[in-house]
Amino acid sequence: MSPAAVRxxxxxxxxxxxxxxxxHFLARGYQVAAWDPAxxxxxxxxxxxxxAWPALRELGLADNASVDNLTVRxxxxxxxxxxxxxxxxxxxxxxxxxxLLARIDAATPPGVVISSSTSGFGMTxxxxxxxxxxxxxxxxxxxxxxxxxLVEVVGGxxxxxxxxxWTSEFFEAAGKSVITMDREVPGFIANRLxxxxxxxxxxMVANGEATPAQIDASITEGPGLRWPLLGPCLTFHxxxxxxxxxxxxxxxxxxxxxxxxxxxxPELTDDLRDRMVQGCADxxxxxxxxxxxxxxxxxxxxxxxxxxxxxxGKV
Amino acid sequence: MSPAAVRxxxxxxxxxxxxxxxxHFLARGYQVAAWDPAxxxxxxxxxxxxxAWPALRELGLADNASVDNLTVRxxxxxxxxxxxxxxxxxxxxxxxxxxLLARIDAATPPGVVISSSTSGFGMTxxxxxxxxxxxxxxxxxxxxxxxxxLVEVVGGxxxxxxxxxWTSEFFEAAGKSVITMDREVPGFIANRLxxxxxxxxxxMVANGEATPAQIDASITEGPGLRWPLLGPCLTFHxxxxxxxxxxxxxxxxxxxxxxxxxxxxPELTDDLRDRMVQGCADxxxxxxxxxxxxxxxxxxxxxxxxxxxxxxGKV
Numbered sequence: 001m002s003p004a005a006v007r008x009x010x011x012x013x014x015x016x017x018x019x020x021x022x023x024h025f026l027a028r029g030y031q032v033a034a035w036d037p038a039x040x041x042x043x044x045x046x047x048x049x050x051x052a053w054p055a056l057r058e059l060g061l062a063d064n065a066s067v068d069n070l071t072v073r074x075x076x077x078x079x080x081x082x083x084x085x086x087x088x089x090x091x092x093x094x095x096x097x098x099x100l101l102a103r104i105d106a107a108t109p110p111g112v113v114i115s116s117s118t119s120g121f122g123m124t125x126x127x128x129x130x131x132x133x134x135x136x137x138x139x140x141x142x143x144x145x146x147x148x149x150l151v152e153v154v155g156g157x158x159x160x161x162x163x164x165x166w167t168s169e170f171f172e173a174a175g176k177s178v179i180t181m182d183r184e185v186p187g188f189i190a191n192r193l194x195x196x197x198x199x200x201x202x203x204m205v206a207n208g209e210a211t212p213a214q215i216d217a218s219i220t221e222g223p224g225l226r227w228p229l230l231g232p233c234l235t236f237h238x239x240x241x242x243x244x245x246x247x248x249x250x251x252x253x254x255x256x257x258x259x260x261x262x263x264x265x266p267e268l269t270d271d272l273r274d275r276m277v278q279g280c281a282d283x284x285x286x287x288x289x290x291x292x293x294x295x296x297x298x299x300x301x302x303x304x305x306x307x308x309x310x311x312x313g314k315v
Numbered sequence: 316m317s318p319a320a321v322r323x324x325x326x327x328x329x330x331x332x333x334x335x336x337x338x339h340f341l342a343r344g345y346q347v348a349a350w351d352p353a354x355x356x357x358x359x360x361x362x363x364x365x366x367a368w369p370a371l372r373e374l375g376l377a378d379n380a381s382v383d384n385l386t387v388r389x390x391x392x393x394x395x396x397x398x399x400x401x402x403x404x405x406x407x408x409x410x411x412x413x414x415l416l417a418r419i420d421a422a423t424p425p426g427v428v429i430s431s432s433t434s435g436f437g438m439t440x441x442x443x444x445x446x447x448x449x450x451x452x453x454x455x456x457x458x459x460x461x462x463x464x465l466v467e468v469v470g471g472x473x474x475x476x477x478x479x480x481w482t483s484e485f486f487e488a489a490g491k492s493v494i495t496m497d498r499e500v501p502g503f504i505a506n507r508l509x510x511x512x513x514x515x516x517x518x519m520v521a522n523g524e525a526t527p528a529q530i531d532a533s534i535t536e537g538p539g540l541r542w543p544l545l546g547p548c549l550t551f552h553x554x555x556x557x558x559x560x561x562x563x564x565x566x567x568x569x570x571x572x573x574x575x576x577x578x579x580x581p582e583l584t585d586d587l588r589d590r591m592v593q594g595c596a597d598x599x600x601x602x603x604x605x606x607x608x609x610x611x612x613x614x615x616x617x618x619x620x621x622x623x624x625x626x627x628g629k630v
Contacts, residue, residue: 150536223463
């Protein structure tokens with residue numbers, strides 16, 4: 001089946017990530033069959049989809065998009081029976097994923113690609129118990145999957161190259177921005193970069209050098225304003241002036257050795273934990289997580305629109 | 316003098332950063348006296364200010380703002396003679412900064428604050444040769460200083476606390492977003508976070524795990540879309556769901572130990588250098604640095620507007 005011809009998607013796991021995928025697929029006009037073992041999963045899922053729908057309508061729905069295209073099935077097997085693509089979004093537990101993917105593999109029609117949302121495991125270790133491991137691939141989204149375009153696609157040792165290619169084309173057809181990786185790297189790409197920032201932030205808090213609010217302000221009022229348009233490489237390319245990255249590296253290369261970042265994960269002491277928790281409460285200024293999520297969604301849309309207008313030369 | 320009463324600013328050094336400060340101060344309605352030892356400095360400076368002006372007009376000029384309020388002086392001493400505030404933006408060379416700041420200190424009227432744009436040195440080491448070191452402070456901007464709001468303010472061991480406070484208030488009055496730090500940390504805050512990402516990116520390129528274009532796309536299509544609104548701490552606060560940062564740390568704390576980021580600056584080999592340079596050329600897709608700068612400026616404005624509308628509940 002050609003990637004663009006897919007109409008029936010199965011989503012296994014319907015928490016924040018699985019539910020986000022489901023909202024995305026519904027908005028792009030797919031039929032979605034979902035399964036999640038939690039007793040209140042359907043209720044939570046429908047609430048998540050309803051909450052996301054205004055943002056998705058704002059972004060533009062596919063012609064045939066409807067929340068009515070979602071069916072929640074009583075078993076995993078029923079959910080994948082008619083699938084033309086399967087997205088697994090179970091909790092990050094290797095044993096659980098290995099068993100679940102083997103079950104999905106056994107129940108899914110031959111030739112249908114099975115993708116995992118894992119952020120932490122390589123497909124090589126996850127596909128170990130599958131009968132037909134060649135069709136299993138990682139399709140790692142970003143939260144919320146219905147808004148953030150990025151998906152990182154990478155296979156395991158037993159994954160067919162053609163499956164990796166097909167999956168990338170499918171996600172592109174489904175409206176995502178795809179990075180196809182040609183080898184497994186723990187954390188893939190974006191999370192490694194995020195983790196590097198996150199660990200440095202934890203060190204600064206642990207050492208009393210900055211509060212979470214200062215750290216966040218240093219990003220939102222500073223380099224964070226550039227990152228929706230220019231990633232870290234092109235940012236430093238511009239920092240090199242007319243000479244670009246070459247001047248940057250030749251001129252500032254030695255400052256790589258500057259003691260400007262710490263290099264091991266800090267001990268997560270109770271004190272560090274409490275300072276992070278309290279600091280985030282301060283930074284949230286009374287806004288609940290739900291309020292922050294709604295604000296983030298509006299902001300991501302507004303920022304994507306702004307960047308798109310700039311790229312098209314409209315502003 | 317109260318911080319809000321300042322009208323006359325002297326800028327010593329008029330390259331990319333000094334020139335950016337000058338454009339910012341002119342746009343906020345200040346009289347600016349500049350000095351730079353380079354023979355073609357005035358010509359370059361006026362070109363930089365002219366190039367920045369459309370963006371500044373777009374953002375909103377102060378009533379009395381004019382490029383005609385810039386005068387370029389033949390000597391450092393002439394530039395600071397009438398100053399009510401001095402911003403130094405010389406190259407990052409400790410010897411040079413120590414001497415230059417001592418000269419500025421000797422020539423500047425008593426009681427006037429002298430701020431350094433340094434991104435790399437602490438004021439404690441820079442103020443060593445000054446006769447009145449208590450009035451020297453770091454005011455570290457982000458590029459371009461006429462667009463990115465962030466300024467990090469921090470004193471050295473000999474800096475008066477009142478000078479730090481005054482400087483923060485002055486920058487606020489001049490339209491910047493200020494983080495006041497209560498101790499010196501190499502790289503301050505935002506650059507440490509940027510450096511952490513940058514080193515991880517270099518490691519990935521050095522290891523052939525990702526190209527600069529993939530690294531940039533992983534940010535611009537992914538977490539970079541959230542960072543203009545939510546810094547790294549609140550981002551992970553949301554990742555904890557309703558339980559926020561507490562749930563995040565208590566639940567995912569152990570994954571801090573995951574091998575998701577490398578922890579020493581990589582050796583800047585010729586090969587790594589060339590791969591970064593070529594990768595940036597690829598990612599620029601034929602756009603010159605000047606074109607990328609113009610695009611970035613439009614994008615930063617559009618993103619700041621978008622975020623502001625979201626914060627005010629307009630979208």
